[in-house]
Amino acid sequence: MGKFITFEGGEGAGKSTQVELLKKRLLSEFGGEVLVTREPGGSELAEKIRDLILAKRPAASETEFLLFAAARVEHIAETIAPALKSGKWVICDRFFDSSRVYQGMLGGVCSQFIEMVERHTVRPYIPDLTIILDVPAELSMERARVRGALSRYDAATKQEHEVLRQGFLDIASREPQRCVVIDGSRNVEAVSKDVFEAVKSRILKGT
Ligand SMILES: Nc1ncnc2c1ncn2[C@@H]1O[C@H](COP(=O)(O)OP(=O)(O)OP(=O)(O)O)[C@@H](O)[C@H]1O
Ligand SMILES: [Mg+2]
Structure with missing residues (x-):
């Protein structure tokens, strides 16, 4: 089996930037194959579900959650599981922690559900490592502003950003074996160095 790494964190935390850098680093240091994918989406049907979610926001957070969940099952079945089975590294930009935080903590969907x-x-495709990029709400908002093109999923208020940030930090403290929190407010190289160190110490050690 290959190893499965997910990136999580609020908007503008640097996930997409670090996903690409980690891919390059894994290829140059270890060779093999690296599959980069993202949520929602990552398979033909999952991309259609993504379009559906983006086109019209469901009235109920539960609908939104279930659509994301449906897209995720397809994403796993069609893309993630086959890649892991063939021994590839899989790096996914957002995964189920984003559902817990966006639809759960922000949207109010029941956590037991x-x-x-x-x-x-x-299950059983729980990530081997989840990297949570942590940035203060102000910085998240500033990076999103600079990047432009807000999607309707982007948190609007500082308070929402705080809820998201705290939500990811809570997940990391509840699941320390799976998660590592990295300070994403530093420059791209410093963050990337910590990301690779985390991969080495958490995943490569003992394999
Ligand atoms: N460490 C960093 N320092 C300064 N700017 C950064 C850093 N990392 C990323 N950026 C810039 O911040 C913006 C957001 O980065 P990126 O798209 O990687 O974040 P993201 O977490 O994927 O965001 P989203 O949740 O919106 O997809 C981009 O313009 C990127 O170039
Ligand atoms: Mg991104």
Whole structure:
């Protein structure tokens, strides 16, 4: 089996930037094959579900959560599981922690319901390592502003950014074996160095 790494964190935390850098680093240091994918999406049907979610926001957070969950099952079945089985590294830009935080903590979907759906959809494809890029709300908002083109999923208020940030930090403290928190407010190279160190110490050690 290959190793499965996910990146999580609020908007503008640097996930997409670090996903690409980690891919390059893994290829140059270890060779092999690296599959980069993202949520929501990552398979033909999952991309259609993504378009559906983006086109019209469901009235209920539960609908939104279930659509994301459905897209995730397809993403795992079509893309993630086959890649891992063939020994590839898989790096995914957002995964189920984003559902817990966006639809759960921000949207109010019951956490027991979320856990139950996770149990029946994600397992056994729990990431070997989840990298949580942590940035203060102000910086998240500033980077999103500079980047432009806000999607309707982007948190609007500082308070929402704080909820997201705290949500990811809470997940990391509850699941320290799976998660590592990295300070994403520093320059790209410093963050990337810590990301690679985390991969080496958490995943490569003992394999
Ligand atoms: N360490 C950094 N220092 C300064 N700017 C950064 C850093 N990392 C990323 N950026 C810039 O911040 C913006 C957001 O970065 P990126 O797209 O990687 O974040 P993201 O977490 O994927 O965001 P989103 O959740 O919106 O997809 C980009 O313009 C990127 O160039
Ligand atoms: Mg991104």
